[in-house]
Structures are given as structure tokens and as C-alpha cells.
Amino acid sequence: MKVILSVGGQNGHWDVVFKSETNRNNFANSISSYLSKYNLDGVDLDLEGYHDPPKIVANTIITVKKKIGNKLLIVSPEDVTIYQATSVPSADVGGQPFNYFVPIIQLAYDYIDLYQPQAYNNWYGGYAGGSLAYLQEVYLHWRNLKGNVAWSSPLPNFKGVKGEKLIMGVLASTSAGGSQYYASPSVIREFKQWLKDNNYPLLGFMMWDSNWDKLNGFAISDATVAKVI
Secondary structure, three states, X not given: OOOEEEEEOOOOOHHHHHOOHHHHHHHHHHHHHHXXXXXXXXXXXXXXXXXXXXXXXXXXXXXXXXXXXXXXXXXXXXXXXXXXXXXXXXXXXXXOOOOOHHHHHHHHHHXXXXXXXXXXXXXXXXXXXXXXXXXXXHHHHHHOOOOOOOOOOOOOOOOOOOHHHEEEEEEOOOOOOOHHXXXXXXXXXXXXXXXXXXXXXXXXXXXXXXXXXXXOOOHHHHHHHOOOO
């Protein structure tokens, strides 16, 4: 078991962190201090703000990783931060969520240990949230493999995220987020079978969150950890 410090979220004040180099260094030092003090295994950066230039975000990630050394650095962005057939923003200009993480990954890929896209809170490819097709589309786009939608095509000059570093974020129950994005246990099992049939690697699943999973009778954790026969 790994115990991770999670920072940020929908209402995270990333604007304060990214405001100056001093703030970014203080943030990195603070993370490093907490990991050491409580003997934690790493940090998860839940980045859901898009006002700052991606280059600043990438440089902050690099600074944090250098401070924490061999401890894990995980990012948990919204799924649309990689999205085919949409323009990629300049690394020097913020302002849009679509493909916001492409320049971040291009600049800081080797400093990020794991990627956990939230496959549960955005329109994606026109597929119904929580459906098998929705999960497939998020996976393909983040790997930068051709999506299933006719108009999708891999983003140029972008290698995508290796399956061995990719974790799919799913909701633990219909109450954990927008119920229309809840992928049922049967859908998750179908998704895992699809991965196996296509020889697509996936490191695992991120579940939001354990409280809702318990109230849901551990249905989602059971589905995500069960082996595909």
C-alpha cells in the first residue's frame, strides 16, 4: 500500500502557487516537508485550473519532483486536457482546458510518474458518460492512439502517455459525482476485457472515492481489481 498526499481539486488555489517563482519554490518545499514528516510515498496534484500557461505548470511539476526525489509524483487532470481533433494551446498561453496537458506532458513527461485522467466529468467524443465507449475514447486519446470517433486522429508531435503510466479515474457510485458519468461494474469489466483483447496496457484505476465505494457496497473496487479471465 502507498499513502499519497493529494493537493488541489476543483477549488484548489493553483493561481496562488503559480503566481511567482517564490511561491512555486515554497510550494515544492512544503510538499517535500510534509512527505518527509509523515513518511508519505508521494504526492498527487489534482490540477483543474487552466488560466496559467502550461509551461509554468510543467516547470512547477519539475521543481516538485526534484525536491521529492524518488517519491511518486502523480497528476489527476480532467480527461479533456487531452482531446484529439482540437487545437493544442501554446505552452506560453493558458485559458482553455482542451489539450491543456499536452504541452505539460511534452515538457515534464519524465518527471511525472503516473497519470490519472478523470474519466467522469466532461463531455467526451459525444459518447454517453459512464458508457464503455466513453472509457475507451478517454483511454485512446490519452495514449494518442486513433479514437473511435470518425473525426479523431492522433495529435501531431505528441507521443501520448504509456499505458504502464496510465490510471483511469472512475466514480465510486452515482452519488460521488454526476450520476450520468458513473461507469457500472459491468461496464468496467467490459472495458477491462476490451483492454485485454486489444493488448492495451493499463496500470490500474483511480476511484473517487473510498467513502462512496463503501456506501456502494464496494461494487466498483471489486470490479476494478477483479482479474479478467
